[in-house]
Amino acid sequence: MKNINGFLPLNLEEALLILKHSYKNGRKVRIVAGGTDVMARGNGNQSFFLDSVLDISALKEIQEIKTCEDKIKIGAGCTHAQIAKSILLKNHASILTKASSVIGSPQIRHRGTIGGNICNASPVGDILPSLYVLNAVLTLASASQKREVPIKEFIKGPGRTIIQPDELLTEITVDMLGENEFTDYRRSATRKALAISKSSVAFRGIKKEGVLVGVKIALGSVGPVIISAHNCEKLIEGKKIDEEMLAQIPSAVQADCKPIDDLRSTKEYRSHVVGVFLAEILRSC
Ligand SMILES: Cc1cc2nc3c(=O)[nH]c(=O)nc-3n(C[C@H](O)[C@H](O)[C@H](O)COP(=O)(O)OP(=O)(O)OC[C@H]3O[C@@H](n4cnc5c(N)ncnc54)[C@H](O)[C@@H]3O)c2cc1C
Incomplete structure (x- = not known):
């Protein structure tokens, strides 16, 4: 049985130094935040936990x-429960409180973090x-620098990101929604x-004189990335x-989605439901 070092730093500087020295000495580190993904993936597989x-x-x-x-700045170590009940986010980025509140169960929401959801880079990640x-x-x-990367450039594929072995995701900066902005998040699950x-x-948009402007739409679980x-x-x-x-939504959805069949669903169901959700959202705003 291999010895695995465990570190529990009490401040960020210490954590970054541990990453720096491990990297310099060729020791691979498994970062654990809430552990809800890591513990499930590493269960019974000691090598998953690397050297430390x-x-x-x-x-x-x-x-x-x-x-x-x-802007609003959210620490990467904030849990989904913390985000779901944040008054600041409820007032200025309510789509995040809605998305966080559907994740897993109360236990998962109290352990799982926004940083873990992002670094996991799963196309099904609800946040x-x-x-x-x-x-x-x-x-x-x-330990030596900070850099800022748009989320679209950070996630490269399922489980793949551009984070380096000596880096931590520390903060997420998001737009504060304007007064007339409308947002919604919907998902289908068993x-x-x-x-x-x-x-x-x-969905994000502004209703102005009977039309929608500034429309932004992101789809999850219908491609290898969001x-x-x-x-x-x-x-x-x-x-x-x-x-x-x-009536034109289904064909626009078809042109955007790249869904797959897997044990959870079929590609036809996945893209059909996206169209239904989008129409429901538009009717409600
Ligand atoms: C029963 C169950 C139900 C779930 N339901 C849902 C669901 O409905 N929706 C959903 O989206 N997810 C769900 N998940 C997945 C999981 O809970 C979330 O993805 C959660 O946000 C992961 O956060 P974590 O802090 O636990 O991550 P961890 O497991 O600690 O880490 C996940 C990955 O991110 C890396 N990492 C974490 N934080 C950082 C950081 N700050 N810097 C660099 N790397 C970091 C870790 O090294 C690891 O690779 C579920 C999981 C379980 C076990």
Whole structure:
């Protein structure tokens, strides 16, 4: 049985130094935040935990939600439960509180973090479509520098990101919604709780003189990464919501989605439901 080092740093500087020295000495580190993904994937597989485990759950610096000018900054270590009940987010980025509140179960929401959901880079991650429509920018920190990367550039494929072995995701910066902005998040799953999404839609737009402008739509679980639905956006932008426009949604969805069949669902169901959700959202705004 191999010896695995365990680290529980009490501040960010210490965590980044551990990553730096491990990297320099060729020791691979498995970062653990809430552990809800890591513990499931590493169950019975010691090699998954590499040479060392770095538990970042005690880093208070990455557990805050605050405003900064016209943006909101969310610490990567904030749990889904914390996000779901944040008054600041409810008032200025309510789509995030809605998306966080459907994740897993109360236990999962109290352990699982926004940073873990992002770094997991799963196309079914429930927080991701909302982050796409809120133009999320991620702060990646190492002991020597900080860099900022839009979420679209951070996620490269299922489970693949551009994070380096000596870096931590520390913060997520999102747009603060304007007063007339409307957002919604909908997902389909086998059950309401403890079920992974079969397909999901995040929507953002402003209703102005009877039409929608500034439309942004992101789709989850219908491609290898979250999809920015440019065909749907083009169809809706600046148009009146009427039956003629709604009838064109299924073909715009087809042009945007790249769903697959798997044990959870079929590709036909996945893209059909996206169209139904989008029409429901448009009728409700
Ligand atoms: C029963 C169950 C139900 C679930 N239901 C849902 C659901 O409905 N919707 C959904 O989206 N997800 C769901 N999940 C998945 C999971 O709970 C979420 O993805 C959660 O947000 C992961 O966060 P975590 O803090 O637990 O991540 P961890 O498991 O700690 O880490 C996940 C990955 O991210 C890396 N990582 C974490 N934080 C950082 C950081 N700050 N910097 C760099 N790397 C980091 C880790 O190294 C690891 O690779 C479920 C999981 C379980 C077990």
